[in-house]
Amino acid sequence: MKNPLDSIVGTIVSGFVITLLLYVFARNFLGITG
């Protein structure tokens, strides 16, 4: 499988995916809502 970090698009998409994962983590496991 190609490393997504080898392309700029792959890097940016990976950044958005990690943002979404951390957002879900923060809301569900840290109790951050506001």
Add this chain to the structure above:
Amino acid sequence: MDLIIDRWFHILAGIVWIGLLYYFNFVQAVAMPKAKADNTAGAISKHIAPLALLWFRWAALVTWLTGAYYLERASHLGLANAFLLQGAAAKIGIGAWLGTIMLFNVWVLIWPNQKKVLGIVKADDATKAKAGRIAFLTSRTNTMLSIPMLFFMVAGPHGLPM
């Protein structure tokens, strides 16, 4: 130092750091193979990259130090609370963890390997190639991490629900 001044320097240094990170990733890394193909890469390696890396690595350190100072001095946050993801500091704490990982990457992985690539430290061709790959992937990792880092840095102070 007054916190508003500290935060101002934190954001200014952060713009220099992440601005140069985006320059390396979106401009220099894309242009370099083309410059090598027509033998004009020497000027970038000799004059531009070392200066950009100088501002880049020191701006990274100033960003982290002013950010840590802010977290410690801001009575509603706290440095320990941020890194332990506690209470009101939890949101910005995620940003602080990401920024800390990125600072580590700059000083421990990118800069030592770039010194080999640019010839500041002597290395054979195989070592240079390996160092270049490590520096490239670490720089791309930081670009990737800058996206959630910025989200969590600005999530807290502007009063918007997350």
